[in-house]
Amino acid sequence: MRLSVRLMFICLTCLGLPAMAAPVAELYQVREAVADQQPENRDIAMQQALQTLVQRLTGDTKALQNAGLEGLRKDPQQIVSRYGYEGDALVVEFDPASTDRELRKAGLALWGSNRPAILTWWLSESVGGSQLIGESQGAAATLRAAAQHRGLPLRLPLADLSEQLVATGEALAANDPQALREASERYAADAMLAVQATEAGGAWQATWRLWLGDEREQGKAEAADQAALADAVMLAVNQRLAPRFLVKPGAAQSLTVVIEGADLGRFAALERLLEPFAARLVDVDGQTLTYQVSATAEQLRAQLALGHLQEVTEPVDAAEPVTGPDGTGSEAPQVKPRTDQLRFRW
Secondary structure, three states: OOHHHHHHHHHHHHHHHOOOOOEOOOOEEEEEEOOOHHHHHHHHHHHHHHHHHHHHOOOOHHHHHHHHHHHHHHHHHHHHEEEEEOOOOOEEEOOHHHHHHHHHOOOOEOOOOOOEEEEEEEEEEEEEEEEEEEOOOOHHHHHHHHHHHOOEEEOOOOOOHHHHHHHOHHHOOOOOOOOHHHHHHHHHHOOEEEEEEEEEOOOEEEEEEEOOOOEEEEEEEEOOOHHHHHHHHHHHHHHHHHHHHHHHOOOOOOEEEEEEOOHHHHHHHHHHEEEEEEOOOEEEEOEEEEEEEEEEEHHHHHHHHHOOOOOOOOOOOOOOOOOOOOOOOOOOOEOOOOEEEEEEOO
């Protein structure tokens, strides 16, 4: 594609973007509590920061035990850009390129920075009453910190009176909370998380349900306080979501992706979605864009679903002809879909 055409797309993307997967800010920055600034406690916190980062990127709490990461376990600072202290926390900035290189060298599959934006309905029930945590409430900071710690883009509802009437304990416990789904539409998130947290005997426990498209995940968590409970829930959500989007070394193939209905306002968002797959724009025909990517079909489908794209059947003229037994193609016309090309549209 001519450079001038590509530049035109980039310059005009300021016209507006649709809501879709959100880039995780500071994905490679980790904050860990530290007792003091003594070297031995700093080293412990540095090890924990490495563990948190590797789990964020792989969805696997045991990934750091990979034999290929022995060097990193012994010396995490080889992939650290800088670190410092903020209050009672050690803040570690890991170098993205070095980190990804070491993890891929160890054969680990990684989850990119574009992740499902998760609208979270969190209802806390204690002896003092029930509280739906909204965007402007003080308790929201605890949920944001937990989501950031586990590498998840979090959105919270306004929790106004109408939403408090909808997000009841009964609604959050339902297998298909239609009213809650309808209330979520105004936020244009990719996934919906419903959490019912309860205090009992000085401890906290939660039942959570996560909807991503038509698929549902659920689980339970418990912790000593609300901050630890929020972290446990977000960790579980990360572990359930990551396998859908991991890009495995050596598993990818060269695919052609045709996107229909790609107006100017969607171009930059589409480029972000395809970024994990080394996408290369090769053709523009009106509102149809053609990319060359390195991915598996399953990874591509999961990623583009975040942009609310739908897969479409390939037109007959783009299919491969099937020849007859004599190799001449003289038998009745038959076609089979191309396995190296996928088509999607908004």
